[in-house]
Amino acid sequence: GYDALFGAVAVNPLLTGQPDQSLPASYTPAGDTPPPPGNWKAPAVYDVFAPNATDTGPDSVSVHNLPAGTLPAPPDSYQPGVTPTSQILDGDGQAGFPGFDGEEANNALGYTAAAQEAGIPVTYTYLSDVHDDQYGANNGNAFGPGEAGYEAQIREYNAAFTAFFRRLANDHINKHNTLFLVTVDEGDHYDGSGPLNPGCDGVHTPCQYTAADGTRKVGEVDTSLPNLLGNQSPSNTTTFGFDFDDAPALVVPNQSNPTGPRPGPNDPTVRTLERQLSSAQEYNPIVGHDVPITVNMADENEETILHMVNADPNREPTLTMFGDPSFYFQSSCDTGAPTNLAGCPLQSPGFAWNHGDIQPEIATTWQGWVGPGIKNLGETSSVWTDHSDARPTLMTVLGLQDDYNWDGAAIAQIIGSSHNGWDRWRHDGGSALPWTISVNKRGYEGLTAAYEQLDAPFGQFGLNTLNADTSALAGGSNTNDSAYTATDAQLQACESQRTSLVGQIQAVLQAAERGQAPVSEWEDRYLIGRADRLIADTRTLAGAPTPPSSTVCS
Template identity: 45%
Template sequence: MSKRVKIAGALAIALALVAATAVSVASARGRGRTTAAAAGTCELGNGIKHVIYVQFDNTHFRRDNPNVPSDLEQMPHLLNFIRGNGTLLTNDHTALISHTATGILTSLTGVYPDRMGQPVSNSFRYFKTDGTTRTGVSFAYWTAPLFDPAGSTTDTTPEMINENGKIAPAPWVPYTTGGCDFGAVATANTILENTAIDIPTVFGPGSPEAAEVASNPGQAFADFVGIGVHCARNSAICSTANNGRPDLLPDEPGGYNGYNGLFGAKNVDPVIKPGAAMTDLGGNVIQDASGHVGFPGFDGMEATVSLSWVAQMQEAGIPVTYAYVSDAHDDHGTAGNIHFAFGPGEDGYIQQLQNYDLAFQRFFDRLAADGINKSNTLFVFTVDEGDHFVGDQPTPAGCDGVNVRCNYTRVGEINGDLRRMIKTQFGDNTLFSVHSDDAPTVYVNGTAAQPIRDRTDAIVRNLERESAQLSWLNPYTGAVQPGYNGVNGTGITRALADPVEEKTLHMVTADPFRTPTFTLFADPDWFFFATGGATPALCATPDACAFIPPRTSQSFAWNHGDIQDEIASTWAGYVGPGVSHEGDVGSVWTDHTDLRPTMLTLLGLKDDYETDGRAVTQILNENAVPVSLRVHHPSLERLGSTYKQLMASFGEFSMNTLTASTNALASGSSAGDTKYTSIERQIQSLTAQRNTLAAEIRTGLNDAQFNSVKLSENQIKAWTSAAQDIINASAALAQRLRPEPILSEGSSSRHAPGSSPPSLSPAWRPVIEERRPGL
């Protein structure tokens, strides 16, 4: 599923309305940022002169069908470049929830979503002071306030909010303060994402740019959204003569003054390619579906488009470039005017991957001709999250897509109306909204007196039990799918988390109005939405509320957001000076927070805040590793690995407590809720212990990575042992619990309409999720 497509309708309404009218702070040890270098003196470590970071959307290393080569296998120019010249980490993981904005922003910042404000994406709900909810959008410029596409909002917190309620530190700062200009090509929230709130934020509500939005919104989008440069102090590229604007970061730790930026293709392109329109790698003028020259939209950022902007920026003397490349498993038409979901091995999918491979061949050849190569450039390639494909088995049997194309009868998520399904099965009229997803976050309406209901509220607890028990006719199988019967079971609901477990999973931010009442992690074939209104209609038939949409030019079949391994697991490729030539490495467990500290360690830069990740020294040459990380090196690597399992969204600790949380939320009745109370108390205690220890380890690792602090062997071993003890305690909690058949009060005679109630007796298994390799 592509980056911003499911919120396109809301954004279109908002844009039409506009047209009509630390610790994200420095370490307690007083770490400062690298002293700003003079303009034109970009000095990086290990002889690196260029940084090229490519962020893919939903591009897979693993095969989605065992017979069909994966996305990367079908892009051999990229895959062989990484394998032959560097290291491909194949056991990487995203954050929760596992969506595009959350994944990309976690990678960019090196912190989990609770420290940068976007744990639910690509849109989210937030509570108003009257207890109802509205939609926020995860894509907006870094310093914008919360983006509600419907207009004014009662929540005025920053879009990118850190744990202290301030604007989260920006990812370009170490580069610009180190004297390096930073080019951004459609990279989430580092550029303008929309014209509704980002134009007033950057240019001002009465600016000429705002006037263009009102008079010509389509051209304004192409002119100002999607492309940008953040410049080092006094860089000529972002001069006032080039329409440079102040690059304001009012909450940046230590201050950030005297820096300029260029915003939009209208301002960037004349600087990097004077006198000519930007073209893709095939020489075609870049424009949107309506012919507006400039930024074509995020779904129009195919490899040939995005990589062309990267090459042009590098050739113009911008040494650091971050770029987004849209997915290849959907047909985006012309610059995103359609969204047709392919299945693995389908003809259109195969052709798009061939086009992507050609784009990388041209890209690497062009850079090589410019003298930009593995000897002087740090290349990093990664992806936001994995996906689960939803569709029939392909025909003919055994098709591989390359020699024999695959065909599909039905392709698409099961769309389920959660409110009507709950009403029909349980008779419950509770008012709630959801962030539509295969892992829907649920927001139960409050009142003006109490906008956010307590997690122990009887209405909330009843809805959680009903969500666990939800069963329905599955239109793919033709059989009733049961309620929760284990994380690895066959039920519609696979896991549940309320704010206690959401905090463990790094889903609770400094803005309490964004915290979901609970999150339902479902079978990934499903995609849930919720009908509005005071009283939802009953479902006359099962397919009235759970159906496979017809396959049209607006179709969706690649689900993510959930906890399944094919969604959680990702990859990251590193090539360049200081990177060891290891080829594929699956033995090192990493997640998105590790990208940034690994890169900054190689580059000799540091942030003005502590990252949650750790430098992956297993893939670095010894001479590229700081001396402080070489001391007690084996013990430090063990600490880093254990710390990952303690802290990561998909680490052992989080998955263990999620198992416990699910059993807690599924348990009890209005007559008694002691099991829920007991388990929640234990999760709270373990999470508090985790957070205290993890903060100590995080500071220690950051100091060793960036401040030349040599940790003692005794301290390293003590932290490792304490972390493992907490992980073991979480495992013991999960192993003590088993799913039990549960029926909400008065619901024993209710079942999915048109079918018999499913049997709840066979083989209730322990709720212990099978561990992924390396966990």
């Protein structure tokens, strides 16, 4: 079964050992009605570092602009009841969860520390980003790179992490007995002009983005996608729904009967919209001229290749447009936007860091590991990893097993001696690697590298097929769409071949990760060779001016 606790009233007593308290009848949250008898107030969970700023609750304080280049100085060790901390409050000023974008480091790490101290062995923590105005120091506007408020928030986060690790150390929770993983869900693309003082580094010289008249050129460009397409192609009246984003997923309903079956990828309605998106341009005030709005596009079959499809067909997009990351596509125009321009583009200062798109600065992520069984490699870019590698790496290092059929693979390059930590197997002189990996580590690493490039969305197979699909979607006409249909058939054949091969590779890798059987030399050569050939086939497909007459992936 699955047991869970939801809400601070249920969670905070577990973390603090203190009971809930009855709310007074006079307590009325903003816009709410008085609570019925028996409503309860959660006991307080405290943050890790009171001098750190908070923007939640009635006791909010402004950000401390710690001097550049100086280390944060929270207390040398955490002592309950002595170290200065403050209650973590919800939006109504009560002890509770601060909510999304209220997870500044002092708040989020406070809950994490409390959970660890309460004996919860596995904790996940989300931190709000530092490039948005978390503490209200910039009138709610996003920061540019190296801006003083941005750097101040980074120092605040550094101070909170310092207090967090010192608090855990006081609890005897440290890198010698605990595995830590810090990562990001994705990168971000900065939308805005360069600083007004070129040469600034942010640390010693803060970068400036606000002109003397108060104007700023920092922010994404909001544009109405329906307005843009309607102005540029008035004859196309196709209706569609989409999520607001720089890479929107579009759903095209049945145009004559909204409750009827949705049109398929070859439907003329869908294909006309895809061609229109491929050719559409929008004025970008950041660069001062029109630019194409579409970088790449994926139809339903390519979405399957990129692992964007789940078991519910009603949730599958008709197509996904990976757009220019300077834009934020929405349904309506912003107030005050230039209505004389198609799409009424307007640079919006509230957000300046776009994500969810295809660009390298967004797609490139990192993982930071420390703990028993992890090598101290420092920063390295020599290992290609993906988010899905985190779980098998955790399971392998910890010596845990379950019956879950995971994606990804253990990152063997970072796994080393367990130093008498939790290693339960010791098949290889104290290494956290099971012997089934270490006996042919080179073969295992080679196979995982091929597997990543074959199956990961940003691997070479996925990028090649996406480029092929993008070119095919842009071409053809309602009277002759043979090039698109031929390319689509090729992509389906490639996906079928990949699915079969990935299943074979996963079985071999998971057997090694679970200590069941090593990767044999024959499996290594055969499976890597097949993966390389499939990737090369998709490269051929992406580079072909017209779809080949024979099946490329075979």
